[in-house]
Amino acid sequence: MSLRPLSGTQFVLEAHGYTASIASIGASLRSLKYHGRNLIVPFDADEVRPFFRGAILAPWPNRIVDGKYTFGGVEQQLSITEPLRGHAIHGLVAWLNFDVVRQTSDRLVLESTVEAQLGYPHQVTMEVEFALDTAGLQTTVTVVNTGPNAAPFGVAAHPYLVAGEGRVNDWTLELPARQILTVTPDRLIPLRLRDVDAVDLAAFDFRTPRAIDATFLDHAFTGLHQDEEDTATVRVTTNAGSGVALSWGSECPWVQVHTADKPIPSIDRIGLAVEPMTCPPDAFNSGVNLNVLKPAESTRASWTIRAID
Numbered sequence: 001m002s003l004r005p006l007s008g009t010q011f012v013l014e015a016h017g018y019t020a021s022i023a024s025i026g027a028s029l030r031s032l033k034y035h036g037r038n039l040i041v042p043f044d045a046d047e048v049r050p051f052f053r054g055a056i057l058a059p060w061p062n063r064i065v066d067g068k069y070t071f072g073g074v075e076q077q078l079s080i081t082e083p084l085r086g087h088a089i090h091g092l093v094a095w096l097n098f099d100v101v102r103q104t105s106d107r108l109v110l111e112s113t114v115e116a117q118l119g120y121p122h123q124v125t126m127e128v129e130f131a132l133d134t135a136g137l138q139t140t141v142t143v144v145n146t147g148p149n150a151a152p153f154g155v156a157a158h159p160y161l162v163a164g165e166g167r168v169n170d171w172t173l174e175l176p177a178r179q180i181l182t183v184t185p186d187r188l189i190p191l192r193l194r195d196v197d198a199v200d201l202a203a204f205d206f207r208t209p210r211a212i213d214a215t216f217l218d219h220a221f222t223g224l225h226q227d228e229e230d231t232a233t234v235r236v237t238t239n240a241g242s243g244v245a246l247s248w249g250s251e252c253p254w255v256q257v258h259t260a261d262k263p264i265p266s267i268d269r270i271g272l273a274v275e276p277m278t279c280p281p282d283a284f285n286s287g288v289n290l291n292v293l294k295p296a297e298s299t300r301a302s303w304t305i306r307a308i309d
Helices: 199-204
Strands: 010-015 018-023 028-034 068-071 074-077 099-103 107-114 124-133 136-145 151-153 172-174 177-183 190-195 218-224 232-237 243-248 254-258 272-277 291-293 298-308
Touching: 010 107, 010 124, 018 124, 018 136, 028 136, 028 298, 136 151, 136 291, 177 199, 190 218, 232 254, 232 272, 243 272, 291 298
Parallel strands: none
Antiparallel strands: 010 018, 018 028, 068 074, 099 107, 107 124, 124 136, 136 298, 151 291, 172 232, 177 190, 177 218, 218 254, 232 243, 243 298, 254 272
């Protein structure tokens, strides 16, 4: 009898030099390669996914402070899933198993439902589509409120981008963001929006591409510059100019960037987490850019990862 891998059912897509491996738990992008070169930090199929690598984050991205929020006049308490900081982090979807809706050699559609539960008494059904073409791997998340009441909702991606040889310190970052959400140093609780061109925030201004070096990042950015197609793009490159880009549309006005600092040398700063988000940290409390879906209402967000060759 064959056992299913720990990360769930495995799917492989191949087209135009790209190979994407997707695991059903969390609809996680387990690996993405271009002509054999890693574009994200991968993990093994028979491994519990580490650090939300490649997972879909919903029905909220990032943190809800203390796991508490009030919606529709009712105070809710979520489980604390980030014990060191005392928050509810990255939603409820990351450990859900997704079922196959459709699959071809270059396209995969998965589906799962967040059931009503303590702390989130709502039912939402999510469809995640992965599609390869010459532009790279596009991921599209479509969610429908299948419950009887209005539901708060946000979504994000969580890939750790890999430019090439070396680590985060060795790479160059282009981040077209004009504003940063400042946070407390201990618990990363949101404080206020500030412009990155402030003298004391110059370390966070990557609008002109420059080396990341030892800069620590675990911050949400907004005020994103978009091109003529309303697309924002983050680029991470090596000194030789090769690397990886992540692009997304105006449905994600925020992006979290994290240098993946870890106390274990073998995994410290081995990838740059770039997380396009439909709303900022603690949006269930602030209400900023929070989607409130009426019964049967839907929303959609998408992003694309491509190689810079």
